[in-house]
Amino acid sequence: AQSVAQPEDQVNVAEGNPLTVKCTYSVSGNPYLFWYVQYPNRGLQFLLKYITGDNLVKGSYGFEAEFNKSQTSFHLKKPSALVSDSALYFCAVRSGNTGKLIFGQGTTLQVKP
Amino acid sequence: EAGVAQSPRYKIIEKRQSVAFWCNPISGHATLYWYQQILGQGPKLLIQFQNNGVVDDSQLPKDRFSAERLKGVDSTLKIQPAKLEDSAVYLCASSAGDTSFYNEQFFGPGTRLTVL
Numbered sequence: 001a002q003s004v005a006q007p008e009d010q011v012n013v014a015e016g017n018p019l020t021v022k023c024t025y026s027v028s029g030n031p032y033l034f035w036y037v038q039y040p041n042r043g044l045q046f047l048l049k050y051i052t053g054d055n056l057v058k059g060s061y062g063f064e065a066e067f068n069k070s071q072t073s074f075h076l077k078k079p080s081a082l083v084s085d086s087a088l089y090f091c092a093v094r095s096g097n098t099g100k101l102i103f104g105q106g107t108t109l110q111v112k113p
Numbered sequence: 114e115a116g117v118a119q120s121p122r123y124k125i126i127e128k129r130q131s132v133a134f135w136c137n138p139i140s141g142h143a144t145l146y147w148y149q150q151i152l153g154q155g156p157k158l159l160i161q162f163q164n165n166g167v168v169d170d171s172q173l174p175k176d177r178f179s180a181e182r183l184k185g186v187d188s189t190l191k192i193q194p195a196k197l198e199d200s201a202v203y204l205c206a207s208s209a210g211d212t213s214f215y216n217e218q219f220f221g222p223g224t225r226l227t228v229l
Contacts, residue, residue: 004155032215034217036220041222042222042223043117043204043206043220043221043222043223044156044204044206044220045220046217046218046219049215049217051215090155090156092155099216100146100158100161100169101156101158101218103155103156103157104155105153105154105155106153106154106155
């Protein structure tokens with residue numbers, strides 16, 4: 001069965017420092033991976049996706065993610081965090097023939113000034 | 114481009130009552146999804162439509178939940194009767210084209226349901 005794990009409930013980082021939000025996955029076949037962000041009282045917003053090709057994927061708001069097949073990971077990164085990046089981040093994997101998304105439990109990112 | 118619209122944004126009901134949520138996807142998006150997001154968890158797919166046909170409803174509690182997508186556009190999700198454990202945010206999402214693995218989903222703001 002397809003699954004996604006986000007091992008950290010919360011990540012704290014100082015503004016201006018690099019950030020990493022971790023995600024590992026388990027799939028049969030090729031992985032199709034996504035990152036979404038959720039701000040309070042708002043729906044999920046798409047950040048980036050990995051389908052195939054270059055292992056480093058660039059997305060919205062300066063975020064990027066590194067796909068590592070041997071470690072079955074898809075960590076979200078940003079070189080310099082902003083206070084406005086504080087939000088709830090979800091990793092997801094596409095599953096089955098219908099393409100439904102399986103989400104991780106989410107990681108709260110707290111960026112402090 | 115207008116986003117996915119949902120209403121109401123908040124709903125409080127007593128257990129055993131019924132409730133309905135409405136979703137209007139992005140214009141032209143063929144695929145529509147309903148997710149349930151319980152506090153502290155990631156969203157879980159309840160049902161997926163391709164145009165007005167059901168593609169996946171394997172995790173929909175069919176004894177109390179129902180959904181329809183008439184004319185392949187708007188959709189409603191109904192709960193009857195509601196239980197305490199149905200308290201959650203109900204998210205609607207849509208994506209372009211068919212159930213392609215490559216298309217990202219666009220989410221609405223959600224309906225926060227509280228069952229007392």
